[in-house]
Amino acid sequence: MADNYVISEIEKDYILALLDQKKRTDGREFNQHREIKIETDLVQKAEGSAIVSIGNSKIIVGIKATLGSPFPDTPDSGVITTSAELSPMASPFFESGPPSEAAIELARVTDRAIRESHCIDLSKLCIIPRKSVWILFIDFYILNHDGNLFDAATLGAMAALSKTKIPKVKILEDEEVEILEETESLKINHYPVSVTTYKIGKNNVVDANLKEERVSDARITVGFDEEDHIVSLQKGNYGVYKPDEVLQIIKESLNVSKNLRKELMKAIS
Amino acid sequence: MAGDGTTQLIDEKGKRLDGRKLDELRPIEIKIGVLKNADGSAEIRMGKNIILAAVYGPRELHPKHRALPNRALIQCFYRMSTFSVNDRKSPAPSRREKEISMILSNALTSVILTEKYPRTTIDVYLQVLQADGGTRCAGLTAASVALADAGIPMKGLISSVAVGLANDKVVLDLFDIEDQKGSGDLPLGYSPILDEVSLIQLDGVFTLEQFEEALHLGIKGAKEIYEIQKLALKEKYSAIRNEVADEIKPSKKEVKEVPKEEVKEAPKKEVKEVPKEEVKEAPKKEVKEPPKEEVKEAPKKEVKEPPKEEVKEAPKVKEKEEKEDE
Numbered sequence: 055m056a057d058n059y060v061i062s063e064i065e066k067d068y069i070l071a072l073l074d075q076k077k078r079t080d081g082r083e084f085n086q087h088r089e090i091k092i093e094t095d096l097v098q099k100a101e102g103s104a105i106v107s108i109g110n111s112k113i114i115v116g117i118k119a120t121l122g123s124p125f126p127d128t129p130d131s132g133v134i135t136t137s138a139e140l141s142p143m144a145s146p147f148f149e150s151g152p153p154s155e156a157a158i159e160l161a162r163v164t165d166r167a168i169r170e171s172h173c174i175d176l177s178k179l180c181i182i183p184r185k186s187v188w189i190l191f192i193d194f195y196i197l198n199h200d201g202n203l204f205d206a207a208t209l210g211a212m213a214a215l216s217k218t219k220i221p222k223v224k225i226l227e228d229e230e231v232e233i234l235e236e237t238e239s240l241k242i243n244h245y246p247v248s249v250t251t252y253k254i255g256k257n258n259v260v261d262a263n264l265k266e267e268r269v270s271d272a273r274i275t276v277g278f279d280e281e282d283h284i285v286s287l288q289k290g291n292y293g294v295y296k297p298d299e300v301l302q303i304i305k306e307s308l309n310v311s312k313n314l315r316k317e318l319m320k321a322i323s
Numbered sequence: 324m325a326g327d328g329t330t331q332l333i334d335e336k337g338k339r340l341d342g343r344k345l346d347e348l349r350p351i352e353i354k355i356g357v358l359k360n361a362d363g364s365a366e367i368r369m370g371k372n373i374i375l376a377a378v379y380g381p382r383e384l385h386p387k388h389r390a391l392p393n394r395a396l397i398q399c400f401y402r403m404s405t406f407s408v409n410d411r412k413s414p415a416p417s418r419r420e421k422e423i424s425m426i427l428s429n430a431l432t433s434v435i436l437t438e439k440y441p442r443t444t445i446d447v448y449l450q451v452l453q454a455d456g457g458t459r460c461a462g463l464t465a466a467s468v469a470l471a472d473a474g475i476p477m478k479g480l481i482s483s484v485a486v487g488l489a490n491d492k493v494v495l496d497l498f499d500i501e502d503q504k505g506s507g508d509l510p511l512g513y514s515p516i517l518d519e520v521s522l523i524q525l526d527g528v529f530t531l532e533q534f535e536e537a538l539h540l541g542i543k544g545a546k547e548i549y550e551i552q553k554l555a556l557k558e559k560y561s562a563i564r565n566e567v568a569d570e571i572k573p574s575k576k577e578v579k580e581v582p583k584e585e586v587k588e589a590p591k592k593e594v595k596e597v598p599k600e601e602v603k604e605a606p607k608k609e610v611k612e613p614p615k616e617e618v619k620e621a622p623k624k625e626v627k628e629p630p631k632e633e634v635k636e637a638p639k640v641k642e643k644e645e646k647e648d649e
Contacts, residue, residue: 137414146382191405191406
């Protein structure tokens, strides 16, 4: 993301040299996220919404529900679909236009954590099998990019989903569906969070800021549910890992995920 | 766009559906400098509208052949979020959004001193987070303060509001339902200090009298918005000034009231990002323009105080920052 952001060699060396002394430029521990802020229900016209910042990275998530047809292979399941926009307002390096690869990756990785954790029972979103189901759109807009959008997106999606209210419906005689004024809260069965670890030189740190992200070789995003199951994983960028390193990262990430979930639960309770 | 005008929008007491009088604005809140990466930014809440504005530039224009040899190109991008309206909006820019982007670009071009930055672009991004009628106007209001926040020299701010017809009466600042059910809509962009209309559109059916009344009502509304814009800008920069003053005399009391975020980050940004040429120019602008405005527009009491502050302190602040930087 923000691939044409150029970082000077001096700054790069500085970041790397500090990391070798187990220090980060902003004084954080290797497994420490920046300050997290979660605000929900900002947008009343959305079925659910949340605005999340991790440090200076800022992202807004809105949920819309519309009636539609199920996929033929899952006739009695509702549909969730995610999209992300790296808005040019978020960084001088984002340009308007069709979704970039980075935007698609962000949406899909987050989608995976939500879908695979079964945090929403899709069969509950079915109204008439094969005919009519709820389609939940989960849309992300990046407002300010300062690294690690993945963790913010998952936190935002879960915060928004947990505040989502879907209209009740009435099925009429000829299988027509009437949408009622009354709404009910979407039931959330699990609370997945994702933790992204960046490999910078020989060191692995969570929640890179933009500069750290720029000098990193690779990243691993892992999603966990509250029962410590891994629900998603994505390796990004060109760098490589040793198998033990991957295990180590995942174990560390699991610990970190508990802190993130605390922040999430605090914000939505 | 305009409805048939048959829906009852005004009650017997002359109150509108949301309880406002005919010539009353919705509550407006403007925050400056809300997005850290942008050169200038603003958030406006006007009724239930929530809109963010971000300014980048002057910067290089791509593709280069679009650059103008004699002035900066102003590009405004108005986008609605998919969840900002009742039925999900498709994420692709619609014809409506493209058109609004164009007219907003035109309006902003008219007040910016574009000849100062030939061959560059100044990009203004507007993201509607929640729409409640009159988004282009609220967006334009926010865009012009975001430009001021970015230090772009301008002849004046644009203040913008929509006027419309509800049950054949001219009403100020249409909200969602009036926008849809009313029989006319007249978005207006107006600079009180220049007395210039930089944006005007109309749909629906107005009589000539109604049009004239609408125009005057719009200008009245724009003047009220202008005061809010000025206040929002002053708030941010007086916070910076207080912080600098605090560094000199740590005992100064005013600092306590200042929100933390702004105090910490704003001065840094100016020191690092503004190229030297601009640093020299910027103080000039701040010194000269606001007092002029004040003299013309504000009541006599204000004339004495704010210009003094601006004239004396603003340049000092800048010099200090420059030195620290070196």
